[in-house]
Amino acid sequence: MAVTLKDIAAEAGVSLMTVSNVVNGKQARVSAATRDRILRIVKDRGYVPSASARSLAAKSSRLVGLLVPAEDEASLTISPHTVAVIGMLERELRRLDYHLMLRGIADRAEITEALKSWNLDGAVLLGFQDAEIDRLKAETVGGVALVAMDSYSENPLALEVRSDDFGGAELAVSHLIALGHKRIAFAGPGFSATGVVRRRFEGYRTVLAANGIGYDESLVSRVETTHADGLAYGRRLARERPDVTAVFTTADILAIGLIEGLAAEGRSVPGDVSVVGYDDSDLAVYVTPKLTTVAQDLTAKAAEAVRLMMDRLAGRDRPDEATTLGVRLIERDTAAPPPRR
Template structure:
């Protein structure tokens, strides 16, 4: 049976209000002996404060939603990168006294329902297309603050946090070009004229300009950001692009699949084809060869997102511009000067 404030008060011989004051650190009008007695009983009886009661009294749920796209009713679209972000967001929220609610969204109309049904104090949107974020209007969230991660939408409701995708891809391509590669495949999901992948494509192309080279001979492979599609691309890469000597993949999980697919096809990495990824997820340092990649500050991204959101939820001003975090290249064993092409 759950121990209540009334149970503690009866055993201690004090009022419920006195017990509440002791538990919440308000000791100004409570004697030291009473404080010690109440604390001892609380510990002995294993009293745990009711989160719902605290939320009701404070008029806050202490709940933050993490809303992610659901491909269908049975699955969530959570990549390894987003899984890492999810873990860091939960950690930061826990340290600030909040709880995280993970909710899959198959239609943006469900965002309103999620925000209001659970009385969320705020929500983070992770993995949504920019055109979906653009469609969110004031009626969707009402007074509840929203924040996006990795979005280039200009929707003022959702000013958030992202990495410097342009610079990251520019560093990746410059690394390969500096090694002597010229026929470099750009591999990533379908993209429009705005968004993360588009920015990485622009940064990739800019590196060629920096070297006074044309990127016209560097093909684009449109593949979903999964290990399986990376494997499939690796197996057929040289059949489709026999003169290619390197690949820049827009995500580590895709690059790791590429390395496996190339191995299946008997193509050595990096002796014949070099591979660069983007994210620096943990597994990139454990595959063979270890993956050269663009490292994002995943901890900083999650921490900054939570802090920004809670600042607004607490009555602060909504930021007027996104926070853009630096990236850097991590050189490992998957890249080398181009070998023989044949």
């Protein structure tokens, strides 16, 4: 049978309230001798505090939800970038004695359901369209501290943390132009409601214009952030667009599929086509050739998301603007000067 606070109080010869105060760190009114006696019994008896009881006492569940989009009736499929973010968030929250709960959201109404029914202290929204976050209302969010990662929503209910998506695209495309490329394609998912991809596309167009390179809409392809879609795009690009000498993609996993698709059609990287990815995921150094990519500081992004959440829970004012973190270009082996023709 599990040891209770009542058992410890009886053995120590003190009140239940005294034991509770010592176990929960409220020891100012307890003598050192009594505190040490109680803590010794706690250790000897192997007492483990009840997480639910501690939550009730503190009026805090110490639970943070991580909500990510999911396909209805399908297993949760997440990108290497999202996997890395999950790991970083869990580590930052664990340091503060919070627990992370992962939930895939197929029906967007489930966002409201999760926030209302899980007794969460906070929630991180990752991968949702800006419009989906814009629709959240105070009466459905309740007192949950919300942080939207990689979002350009204007909803004041959600604190925002993102990387410099426009600047990342500038770095990537400027690098390709400096190598001598002019026929540079852009590949990424649709961005009509996704600010992250839209800002990367805007960076792409801005750099082309700044360097006197005309914008060609036919070089922009909607490609979902998966290896399979990248591979199909690479095959199609090799067959249909021999004029393209470089591609800027919005994710490493897409870039890796693209490289394989090009190779399947007999085109080499970077000999025939240069490729730049985005994220600097672990996969970037596991493939051959190693991927040139734009790196985000995921550790800093996760730490900032948790800091903003804790500030809101503590009643401190939110920043007036979203937190935007810097990026950098990692030069490896998939970008080189264009082939001579």
